Amino acid sequence: MERVVSDVRLEFKLAKVTRTKTTKNSFTYDDAVKKSSTGGIAPFDPKTHLNLWVCALGGGLLGYAQFPGGPPATDGVVINYRAFGTTGTAQAPFDKGRTATHEIGHYFNLRHIWADTPDCSGSDMVADTPNCAGPNYGTPSWPHITCNNGPNGDMFMNYMDYTDHAAMFMFTAQQVLRMRTALDAARSGLG
Amino acid sequence: MAGKDAEQAQLFGTTWVHVFEEDSSQGAMYRSEEDDIPLSRRPRERFQLERNGVARVLIPGPDDRYVEQPAKWSEDKGDVVIRPCTGKPSLRIIAQSPSRLIVRAQQPGDS
Numbered sequence: 001m002e003r004v005v006s007d008v009r010l011e012f013k014l015a016k017v018t019r020t021k022t023t024k025n026s027f028t029y030d031d032a033v034k035k036s037s038t039g040g041i042a043p044f045d046p047k048t049h050l051n052l053w054v055c056a057l058g059g060g061l062l063g064y065a066q067f068p069g070g071p072p073a074t075d076g077v078v079i080n081y082r083a084f085g086t087t088g089t090a091q092a093p094f095d096k097g098r099t100a101t102h103e104i105g106h107y108f109n110l111r112h113i114w115a116d117t118p119d120c121s122g123s124d125m126v127a128d129t130p131n132c133a134g135p136n137y138g139t140p141s142w143p144h145i146t147c148n149n150g151p152n153g154d155m156f157m158n159y160m161d162y163t164d165h166a167a168m169f170m171f172t173a174q175q176v177l178r179m180r181t182a183l184d185a186a187r188s189g190l191g
Numbered sequence: 192m193a194g195k196d197a198e199q200a201q202l203f204g205t206t207w208v209h210v211f212e213e214d215s216s217q218g219a220m221y222r223s224e225e226d227d228i229p230l231s232r233r234p235r236e237r238f239q240l241e242r243n244g245v246a247r248v249l250i251p252g253p254d255d256r257y258v259e260q261p262a263k264w265s266e267d268k269g270d271v272v273i274r275p276c277t278g279k280p281s282l283r284i285i286a287q288s289p290s291r292l293i294v295r296a297q298q299p300g301d302s
Binding site for chain 2: 025026028029058059060061062063064065066067080082083091094102103106111112116135137162163164
């Protein structure tokens with residue numbers, strides 16, 4: 001049987017932590033957190049560093065990312081402090097660090113496994129993630145079959161689905177290839 | 192009339208967020224983005240209204256950042272109704288307080 005789960009073989013070294021005092025109660029998806037003029041802080045050398053902004057995000061938003069090729073001034077990922085890391089302010093069921101895994105997946109050019117279409121019509125441009133009809137939430141029972149993807153059904157244990165942190169544990173070989181391609185091209189400055 | 196205007200004014204300048212955990216048979220609950228809203232991976236639809244009849248419906252994009260979809264709002268039978276330009280169902284605000292709205296989705300032609 002072909003092996004599906006794959007190791008990204010990617011390690012990060014913490015360059016620095018910057019703490020920024022702000023008068024804002026919370027931020028949102030509009031990138032205000034990435035500018036000092038709007039209460040945030042500009043990224044640190046985004047061509048050579050992955051920037052993670054950890055902050056209060058309004059509306060229950062866990063986080064968001066930016067695909068390769070976007071403006072350098074907003075490059076990186078933003079994560080709600082309540083869904084970041086595994087201790088302290090991290091809240092179940094988003095307390096196993098997987099919000100960062102998911103958003104960094106986007107940063108390395110991965111799409112959601114349902115391709116953001118509700119009708120099986122899209123593609124995440126990865127061959128070994130089964131097509132599926134939409135996101136999965138919580139901790140689904142296996143199998144959840146949609147889009148004729150039986151017998152194994154939706155790959156809801158994939159980091160690029162929307163399940164709880166406890167339910168997701170894998171990238172596929174083709175997802176890893178796509179990420180490493182980004183690392184060799186648009187993200188090559190990361191080293 | 193002044194009361195109605197004041198009520199409408201509460202709708203502007205706020206991003207209204209669908210808190211589906213609080214939906215009821217009356218309709219969908221929307222709360223101000225500034226409220227303490229539970230974390231959720233299930234995307235929460237949002238909308239914003241401006242005084243000039245312009246509205247924006249916000250849906251999550253492929254990188255989890257919200258994407259604005261153009262819409263318009265107008266009054267209909269005393270309710271504010273938001274009509275997305277994308278052909279998606281309209282949203283009728285059937286009750287409101289300063290930080291909460293109850294909203295019903297309706298297909299074109301529904302009253």
